[in-house]
Amino acid sequence: MPELPEVETVRRGLAPAMEGAVIARAELRRPDLRFPLPEGFAARVEGRRILGLKRRAKYLVIDLSDGAAILAHLGMSGSFRVEEPAVLTNALPGSSGDTPGLFYLPRGKDARHDHVVFHLEREGRILQVVYNDPRRFGFMDLAEGTALDAHPFFRSLGEEPTGNGLSPDYLAARFKGKGQPVKATLLDQRVIAGLGNIYVCEALWRAGIAPATAAGALVRGDGAPGARLVALNTAIHQVIAEAIEAGGSSLRDHIRTDGTLGYFQHRFSVYDREGEACPRPACTGTVARIAQGGRSTFFCPVCQT
Structure with missing residues (x-):
């Protein structure tokens, strides 16, 4: 399972593509991951602007313009990739339909395991953020941003190892x-x-x-x-x-x-x-x-x- 540094580097990698973009469409290719996706998940996030990406423990927190937040956990094999649809000519510069780099083991390329696709738009430019998870141990949820500390995932968590609270x-x-x-x-x-x-x-x-x-x-x-x-x-x-x-x-x-x-x-x-x-x-x-x-x-x- 990815540890905190892995999740933090994922957050940093996703932020340039996601922050400031509008979720034009949320494509759910199955009703569940490790747990069922929230009821009406797609409708609740579509049309919202992504204000920022944060990390709490091993969770990604995607803050939305309506005050809600998408909570995502990568589980054992989950990953995100940023790509441009091949048919589009106005994709964001720097996006790619392939995943470059060397791999310890192949990961995140088999489309059969692309379970959630966020279609994002920023100033007329389009890209996709794809969640791929062969083992489906990851999960997503929705929460009100103002009540994150009371969410079942977070309410019992201790101090972060990156902050001054850990002393x-x-x-x-x-x-x-x-x-x-x-x-x-x-x-x-x-x-x-x-x-x-x-x-x-x-x-x-x-x-x-x-x-x-x-x-x-x-x-x-x-x-x-x-x-x-x-x-x-x-x-x-x-x-x-x-x-x-x-x-x-x-x-x-x-x-x-x-x-x-x-x-x-x-x-x-x-x-x-x-x-x-x-x-x-x-x-x-x-x-x-x-x-x-x-x-x-x-x-x-x-x-x-």
Whole structure:
């Protein structure tokens, strides 16, 4: 499943094509994705101008001119592509009927899996934004923009790992008294919104914290964050920022909206590197893998304590 940096790079890739455009037509080629599409979805979005694209956790939020917002989740294999209809001569410059770039695995080209097509118009120019999802684990919904925080998808989410709200003091308040492993606590979306398995492994390695460490052990007796929790907070911010800058990890079949791959997977220090030497200078350890909560955890048993 794409993680937060992947979703953020998708948002950035879609924004130039979608922001400011009017949805002339919403073409629904099936009534459902992972869940049924909202009743009257096409009629409710057609004719609305797209004011902006945002991201909350791993969700895309498409703000519309009537105050509503389209919520989209990519699931396991969902992707958007921007293209121009071949028959049109007034398409937006830079749009293409093909998806350029190299792929780790092919993605988003089989028209049988094009499930939702937004036909957009801006100043007489036309383009299409196509949602493709072979596995159909993604989904879309509609919500009132003023009530997003109360939406079932969002109301229990914790702080974003990209914002100032994620701080050592915030983590200390959420970790205090927890005997749960820190790895599981970090994956709890009620604690940090959008932080996934890959970047939790990387952040714990950077901070030198063993994934099985009890979350509460990182908090001092007076409730203040310990030095290791401060280091972990910094590591989370850094690893997410670097992944976004690099364009996302692009594991398996994830691509950016322009069809190119991100390359942060080449910078992974421990994730998916079982049996390799720990890259920390002077560390003699070997990267190991254990299962936690049904997910693989990669770490160095020597320098992560």
